[in-house]
Amino acid sequence: MKMKKVLVPLSALTLLTSVLAACSNSNHDAKESGPASTSTPTSTSSTENKPSGSPATLTVEIFDRGIQGQPDLNNNTWTRYINEHFGKPNNAVVKFVPVPRSQEVDKLNVLMASGEAPDISFTYDNTTVYRYAKMNGIMQLNDLIAEHGKELTNYLGEKVLSYGVYNGKQMAIPAKRTSLAWGGMFIRKDWLDKLGLPLPTTRDELYNTLVAFRDKNPGGVDGVIPWGLAATGMNYGTGNLVDSFWEAQSEEEFVTVPGWLRPGNKEAMKFLNKLYNEKLISPDFALDKTAKQVDADVTNGKVGFFSANWDYPLRQNISEPLKANVPDANFVPIDTFKNDEGKYKKIAYNENGINIIIPKSSKNAELAIKYLNWMSSPDVLFFLQYGEEGVNHKMDDNGIPEVINQAGDNMQTSYLNLDYTLVVNGVELGDPEKNIKALAATAPGLEEVAEQSYKINTTDTYTGFYFDTPNEANIKFGKTLGDLNKQMTDKLISCKPSEFDNLYDKMVAEYMAAGGQAVTDESVKIYKAMQANKK
Template sequence: MKIKKMLVVLSALTLLTSSLAACGSNNAKESQPTSSSTSTSTSTPAKEEKPSGPPVTLTVEIFDRGIQGQPDMNNNTWTRYINDNFGKQNNAIVKFVPVPRSQEVDKLNVLMAAGEAPDISFTYDVNTVHRYAKMNGIMQLDDLLAEHGKDLKNFLGEKVLSYGKYNGKQMAIPAKRTSLAWNGMFIRKDWLDKLGLPLPTTRDELYNTLVAFRDKNPGGVDGVIPWGLATTGMNYNTGNLPESFWEEQPEKEFVAAESWGWQKPGNKEALKFLNKLYNEKLISPDFALDKTAQQVDADVTNGKVGFFSANWDYPLRQKISEPLKANVPEANYVPIDTFTNYEGKYKKIAYNENGINVIIPKSSKNAELAIKYLDWMSSPEVLYFLQYGEEGVNHNVVNGIPQVINQTGDNMQTSYMNLDYTLVVNGVSLGDPVKNIKALAASAPGLEEVAEQSYKINTTDTYTLYYFDTPNESKIKFGKTLEDMNKQMTDKLISCKPSEFDNLYDKMVTEFMAAGGKAVMDENVKIYEAMQANK
């Protein structure tokens, strides 16, 4: 039996999960509030009496992405809008609690252990949610949603909400992910043109291209880097190169091994190929030390990197596109597909329909207010303002598509489409898939065609992670340890001496399986078989 493709039905993406807004009509402008003081909650009856007494402080987690010049996370255009339009209506003050993006799980664990986690906390890691649910550390939300989250439930829908259930109970509120592309691969077209080379469409063609970049240095730079890479877990990853080596597998075996891939046939050959590239000086020499991707960001924007894989929209983002244009005006990154598998397809992963997982800790005394906040946020008017702001100030509307005006200071969006302030949606939500994609592309002025092309490429030949309807207890128990081991293994295997590779690979995989990897796989099989039997 061939691997069952969990193909994604494309709606629109995370450009930029990177990429995101909301709409209740086909005209984006009609959904826009006229000012930050005119929006009201769609889920609070007009005649409902406002709470009285001292205001309640609702604490909400927010990612601190460490962006230079970012505004005060509790006093900017977006937080004032939230407090003016939700806080005042509910006699509340919404206070944001910054958590470093690169340490989100570790920091959340510390806050939860101390009983100090924000009323509204979140994580992308579903295993963390399952672990807290098992520990009875987070609130069960079914009754709260039924009473105070009707608009929220309608916005998300049953399919998205199902990803937040644990043993049949609603323990998390997943965001609706409308942007489904994940990784992308990009190459310097201007370098190819200088060398008279075509866009590489196979692994061998890419290898030959990387060698040409190394030997001929078409950019004339000091320290040319054919393939820009950072340490495992960051942007600048290995893309879908591993998938191109994976061999045919029955679905049960494929999904059993999908968490980390070490037991997939062909995975060893994939890492050996990357090891070959590293030892031939075709990959960033110090990638394993680049734990924040700041070094490879600098290498890309200084014109040193010929090829890289990252989020599908990464080179279109302001932090990359603007300094690159200033430093190397002729630089031209274009999206490519180059790693074909045994079927001749460019197999690559895409996102499921769910995004970040919102949880309410048991320590919270404001669970009802927290659900009301998310319910208020799910209205098209509110989402539109939080993602686009005021027309003429924060965005312009061109051909019916809102386009964000990139700004500094109070108006700066520290995440694409204010993702960190719009916890109910991951992706543009303008009510029309075609508009969604065009809105994503519009966030990269002058690069709209490149953005649309990248989105199309990276939503073709896709599969998604298999959705297990029952938590994997072994993964809850061993997941953090195994994830840390996975990162270390990948980095060491890519950078070790070729003569050491085979023995090191076998040794590390044996240790990985003994540390919980086998237990996770065995339990995946049990859950999968039970799901198939219940169909």
């Protein structure tokens, strides 16, 4: 299998490639050479001319991740700091508008349609930004950034900002990532040890391991689940298994053709169908649309293998209950889906993260840019991510800050307060090596596992191809195709083996007729134009 550095449009991927999201644990870079000062930051130059009169209310979207025991998302250590150090100097009140993480696009669409979207809204979905840019539903930001966003511009840099340019205009402000690892795969090492099995390094070895988990139940649990899976969505996907089946394609084909038509994709889905029908996958995965059931299965010690974000088993809501329920449980990262080139190809993040937009309905666009500009200060970012030393974090012997996990006001409901530090997806210490060590430090006792997982999931990677022109067909059909992706994946995994071939061909034909062909044709057109412009 010969393939150049593989670039792929996220819209063309099936959701089998671990679209995790993105989301829950992204990261970005900074220009500072080490940890910022732990002294409490003050307001920046954006507040030199302090406004007077009644305070303005700046509304800012925030993900509600539904974490047990989470604080009031509008009244906690971090929101009070924001209102004290940005709000008061700018005669403003910053009010956060919670949006369920699992429904972020749908909820944003409702808010935009009703004219009630927060002044600062955001989405990980590029198609949504394309659509609102085309509809003239969001503000063009070039002038506002030029006047009020000097620190924001310096922090993000030209490359990151370019991901928010549509038809030559800055329509979105992408966050910056400091870590590019995406998905990961994890297996119960203690189960392997009990069975005398090595870490599986190929699909066949993993299959044999899953069978052994099913038949020998090394955990002695009621209802053992060899592979924990949830309905296609944020977590508990199929990792890079599908990628490992893909055959050679030209770069143009790879970045323009939907995953459903990629050579080898059907065989990948058939393999997953085989696993499901042999009771090697969560039996009711298609009903588990929030992943709460598989979370419970993992933390109760029933699951032997799963794929999710590269750091998922290190997170407090997984690692702590698992340790309490099954003290000897030991999930370790593995690379097991090798392709016919002997590579473990997997997708990684681009340098850009979440897309920040300002709706046309906003009356506070200038204040919104000032807020993001204020947030771009190294001192502000450090405090929002780490808080006060001795209270919210401690420093290790290498000068790496480590968050002190807490409940109540001091709880961080996302990794390093990702949801409150919009200009950066993840830890920001100004040095890539320190960033990774700081990420690892968020999982005390599991630092080595974290660094190993990061290394595995930044090896043999490809990134999403960036089309410099909005795909009109994708704007029109993207939501429909995204929903179809999920339905197709779940149905094809769980159907009867005798029905698989006909169902696959039928659903792929329906997908292409529902907009897949139109998106492909437009992608080819844009790709060819981009290549021609390089000559």
